[in-house]
Amino acid sequence: VHIPVSLGTRSYGIHVGPGLISEAGKLLKPFAKGPVPIVTDSNVAFLHLDRFIGVLQDEGIEVHPIVLDAGEGTKSFAWLEKLIGQLLAAGVDRGGLIVALGGGVIGDLTGFAAGILKRGIAFAQIPTTLLSQVDSSVGGKTAINVPEGKNLVGVFHQPSIVIADTDVLGTLPRRELLAGYAEVVKTAALGNADYFSWLEKNAVQALNGEPEAIVRAVAEACKMKAGIVARDERESGERALLNLGHTFGHALETATGFSGRLLHGEGVSIGMALAFQLSVKLGLCPAADCERLIAHLKMVGMPSAISDIPGERPSPEVLIAAMAHDKKVKDGKLIFVLARRIGETFVTGDVPVDAVREVLEV
Ligand code: NAD
Ligand code: ZN
Numbered sequence: 001v002h003i004p005v006s007l008g009t010r011s012y013g014i015h016v017g018p019g020l021i022s023e024a025g026k027l028l029k030p031f032a033k034g035p036v037p038i039v040t041d042s043n044v045a046f047l048h049l050d051r052f053i054g055v056l057q058d059e060g061i062e063v064h065p066i067v068l069d070a071g072e073g074t075k076s077f078a079w080l081e082k083l084i085g086q087l088l089a090a091g092v093d094r095g096g097l098i099v100a101l102g103g104g105v106i107g108d109l110t111g112f113a114a115g116i117l118k119r120g121i122a123f124a125q126i127p128t129t130l131l132s133q134v135d136s137s138v139g140g141k142t143a144i145n146v147p148e149g150k151n152l153v154g155v156f157h158q159p160s161i162v163i164a165d166t167d168v169l170g171t172l173p174r175r176e177l178l179a180g181y182a183e184v185v186k187t188a189a190l191g192n193a194d195y196f197s198w199l200e201k202n203a204v205q206a207l208n209g210e211p212e213a214i215v216r217a218v219a220e221a222c223k224m225k226a227g228i229v230a231r232d233e234r235e236s237g238e239r240a241l242l243n244l245g246h247t248f249g250h251a252l253e254t255a256t257g258f259s260g261r262l263l264h265g266e267g268v269s270i271g272m273a274l275a276f277q278l279s280v281k282l283g284l285c286p287a288a289d290c291e292r293l294i295a296h297l298k299m300v301g302m303p304s305a306i307s308d309i310p311g312e313r314p315s316p317e318v319l320i321a322a323m324a325h326d327k328k329v330k331d332g333k334l335i336f337v338l339a340r341r342i343g344e345t346f347v348t349g350d351v352p353v354d355a356v357r358e359v360l361e362v
Contacts, residue, residue, distance in 0.1 A: 270305060
């Protein structure tokens, strides 16, 4: 499946399909002038790097693999500096190409490095996690974390091409797969009721790696996100809908200390359930839609309540304080994406804190 992202001169294509890595050489060849650094992490390198290198070399592309540590800690200034040193050592030029082969960590860090090195070098995203295939590889946001917060330092830098091979998801741990699936559900719930209904019928097959189902699930999410990004690249409006579940989700991540106790997608999964519960409490959304969302999350084995988080339960006060520190605060007001029903959502800064507290207490 080929999905165009229409951004004028910065337009590009997202390719989604089973076994696409074997075609990556041909797809990347037109962009690959000079030596091509391939940035990846140790897990992905172990599983997929050799074959990927082979496919590029078959097209006569000169490759320079750069293997970084796996994990969120790699999205830091220290690793950015190291990476830039290695990119320069590889001899990459203004007209060249940098390839990011990995999940959102590798994509965000490599995209940022490509965006600032020599004032911007083209880069390709080869996302290898479900989260990165449906979310982080699409849309051109790049960033690293600083002690003050996640993703606070970055640039918009659109990739030149995205190649999502759904077969590589076969090696992804189930927990990571489900965490990525939260962003799939989010995309459907925020604006496409038909897609949500399709997921209700096909999620199990998709998550079990049945090619037709997983390709459609990924492609549909990419299409939705690409459309939103094309209409609102810099998040001045509609793009903010992609934060459905994220005000609550980030607060849960913060309160659990980014410790691996709660993956980002798990926070989003619980956060979506809370956002729908808040919408019901405010009389905006029928209870049946909220129940339907939560039933789907539970059916595939995703967490949907704060009590699903292992360990000590974060208190409403701690969570509200975390939200107040989030990027999603404007003029001192908490910003939420709320629902009118499944497939119809809107952004609001007008939510009474008491209602938020009540939802966090359940
Ligand atoms: P990740 O990159 O850390 O990958 C998760 C784990 O899976 C890692 O241990 C990785 O080594 C491993 N892995 C990757 N591919 C694999 C494969 N095919 N088989 C086996 N293991 C594999 O995390 P992620 O969930 O992909 O991405 C999370 C990051 O994405 C966060 O930093 C988040 O801030 C960022 N993000 C960015 C955007 C954006 O718009 N730029 C959007 C959403 C999330
Ligand atoms: Zn997210």
